[in-house]
Amino acid sequence: MTQERNGGGGASLQLRDIAVAFSGKTILDVPRLDVGEGSLVALTGPSGSGKTTLLHVLAGILKANQGSVVWGDTDLAGLRQSASDAWRYSNVGLVFQEFHLIDQLSPIHNVTLPATFSNFTVPDSLHRRAVQLLSDFGVPIGARSVKTLSRGERQRTAIARALLLRPSILLADEPTASLDEESARQITQTLTEAAAGQTILIVTHDPIVIECCPRVIRLERGKIVSDTATLGAGAPS
Numbered sequence: 001m002t003q004e005r006n007g008g009g010g011a012s013l014q015l016r017d018i019a020v021a022f023s024g025k026t027i028l029d030v031p032r033l034d035v036g037e038g039s040l041v042a043l044t045g046p047s048g049s050g051k052t053t054l055l056h057v058l059a060g061i062l063k064a065n066q067g068s069v070v071w072g073d074t075d076l077a078g079l080r081q082s083a084s085d086a087w088r089y090s091n092v093g094l095v096f097q098e099f100h101l102i103d104q105l106s107p108i109h110n111v112t113l114p115a116t117f118s119n120f121t122v123p124d125s126l127h128r129r130a131v132q133l134l135s136d137f138g139v140p141i142g143a144r145s146v147k148t149l150s151r152g153e154r155q156r157t158a159i160a161r162a163l164l165l166r167p168s169i170l171l172a173d174e175p176t177a178s179l180d181e182e183s184a185r186q187i188t189q190t191l192t193e194a195a196a197g198q199t200i201l202i203v204t205h206d207p208i209v210i211e212c213c214p215r216v217i218r219l220e221r222g223k224i225v226s227d228t229a230t231l232g233a234g235a236p237s
């Protein structure tokens with residue numbers, strides 16, 4: 001059985017009445033958000049506005065206090081944490097704001113890590129894909145540990161890891177934050193090319209990313225204050 005889990009195609013999202021509160025303070029309050037299959041959406045807004053929190057709710061990492069998050073036919077609110085984790089493994093590529101790489105491992109081992117969750121050894125096809133992604137992204141493949149990589153190289157390793165299994169949903173938290181303009185353009189191009197099939201939400205402040213996204217949603221103080229269709233370069237012609 002191949003581990004390249006997605007044969008193409010994204011998933012649609014229907015989010016309803018989501019609220020998240022910490023210590024009695026509401027930090028996310030989204031009555032409704034619909035995202036079509038294969039969409040490419042930028043999520044922007046000031047620091048502390050709830051962008052990462054929303055992304056974690058969408059990934060099923062964080063349970064909202066109320067409401068539903070339905071991806072395709074799956075309502076995350078109705079799943080136990082273990083089922084939610086299994087769903088995420090099969091469907092979502094995640095780029096965390098803080099990368100979450102394993103310092104002791106090499107770039108290649110970090111990228112192929114998701115393939116080891118369901119397999120004792122990494123299939124050759126995925127090993128080759130990992131090498132290709134890392135080399136496309138200019139990450140030193142021979143490095144023994146990601147600890148010695150620059151912040152930008154670590155970020156690109158995290159993005160390669162999220163893309164490895166061709167997930168139907170890609171959720172990326174500030175994926176270009178540490179990158180120079182040229183690297184940011186290259187990563188954005190890779191992400192937007194994938195948008196032909198995958199459903200992609202990118203938390204970003206980066207104008208390079210925003211200009212490529214056909215839809216831009218802005219959060220302020222936990223609420224969606226604008227939701228705009230743009231003529232981004234990634235917009236379907």
Ligand SMILES: Nc1ncnc2c1ncn2[C@@H]1O[C@H](COP(=O)(O)OP(=O)(O)OP(=O)(O)O)[C@@H](O)[C@H]1O
Nearest residue numbers: 022023027045046047048049050051052053054097
């Ligand atoms: N586990 C938590 N406990 C308490 N407060 C939290 C927790 N997680 C997030 N918050 C608060 O929720 C708010 C939104 O945080 P979040 O990380 O989603 O913001 P953000 O828009 O991603 O910000 P940034 O652009 O700085 O990454 C912040 O005020 C934050 O302090």
Ligand SMILES: [Mg+2]
Nearest residue numbers: 051052053097
């Ligand atoms: Mg954040």
